[in-house]
Amino acid sequence: MSCFDDRSHWLSAADTKLAGASLLYVMETQKCGHCKKRKPESGRVCSLCKAKQRERHRQKRQEREQAGLCTNCGMSPPVEGAKWCQACRDKGAVRHRSQSAHRLKHNLCYRCASPLGDTPSNYCESCVFKIIAVKNLGDASRADEIAELFDKQSRRCAYTGLPLTLGVDASVDHIIPRSKGGSDALQNLQWVHRQVNRWRSDMDDGDFRQFLLQVSQSILASAI
Ligand SMILES: [Zn+2]
Ligand SMILES: [Zn+2]
Ligand SMILES: [Zn+2]
Numbered sequence: 475m476s477c478f479d480d481r482s483h484w485l486s487a488a489d490t491k492l493a494g495a496s497l498l499y500v501m502e503t504q505k506c507g508h509c510k511k512r513k514p515e516s517g518r519v520c521s522l523c524k525a526k527q528r529e530r531h532r533q534k535r536q537e538r539e540q541a542g543l544c545t546n547c548g549m550s551p552p553v554e555g556a557k558w559c560q561a562c563r564d565k566g567a568v569r570h571r572s573q574s575a576h577r578l579k580h581n582l583c584y585r586c587a588s589p590l591g592d593t594p595s596n597y598c599e600s601c602v603f604k605i606i607a608v609k610n611l612g613d614a615s616r617a618d619e620i621a622e623l624f625d626k627q628s629r630r631c632a633y634t635g636l637p638l639t640l641g642v643d644a645s646v647d648h649i650i651p652r653s654k655g656g657s658d659a660l661q662n663l664q665w666v667h668r669q670v671n672r673w674r675s676d677m678d679d680g681d682f683r684q685f686l687l688q689v690s691q692s693i694l695a696s697a698i
Contacts, residue, residue, distance in 0.1 A: 595641025602641040610646045611658045620646055624665050632664035633674070633686060643668045651676040 497518055500507045506520035508527075514520045519527065535545040535557075544552045544559035546566070552559050558566065574584060581590045583598035585605070590598060597605065603617040603624075611620075629638050638644035645668040650656030653676045666674070674682045 593641065594639055597641055599640055606644075606646055616658075619660050620663065620665075623660065623663060627665050629665075631667040631670055633666055633670050633683065636667050636670075638665060638667060645671045647671050647674070649679050654678075 497507070499505075499510075500514060500518045503510075504513055506512045506514050506523055507518040508523040509520060512520035512522060517524075534548070538545045538548045539557065541548075542551055544550050544562055545557045546562040547559060550559035550561065553563060556563065576582075577584055577587055578596065582588065583590055583601050584596045585601040586598060588598050588600075590596075593599065595602060599621075600617070603621045604614045607616040607620055608614050624638075624640070624644070629640075629644070630636060631638055632647070644665055647664050647666040648656040648658075649662050649664055652658075656662050677685070
């Protein structure tokens, strides 16, 4: 399947022609393909038009939901407990699979489709930070903070000094565990090796450091 075929699932011939024409327009004039006034920061549409589009889509989805219809097609009732009807869900699954295959094949980030280069994960660094921020702090907007912390630690484990690889073995740890009342504030966070994080579990920071010291002394002693 070529890349073009990939996209034909979700772009009709007319859409493709329109998108091509608008891309040409943007390339030639350096102006938003929608308002034809402002310069887009990236893509075809300026940020203001993008925001308006998002808001229109959000409203449409809301209206459909309130009317008890699939928020995607607005025609059939949704599957119970879901927002989309069965047909849209099936189409979405197919699209998702072909999109994922396309991204894998072309070494693009699984989440945002930006080029991965040598990144050893299927996600770009910026997406990994977002995913970890959501998973650990319940908030993608904390991604920048933990990215800064990662660099501040020279991308090494706070306990062992081992170099960390983002998207592979780097994990965010709460210095005072959440189970013991520790908060999500930046001062209570550190990057540690995923395996070390598991090993520590909910041990106190000081106790764990003591434990690591004993383990390393014992290993050194038995090596002599
Ligand atoms: Zn615009
Ligand atoms: Zn539908
Ligand atoms: Zn990404």
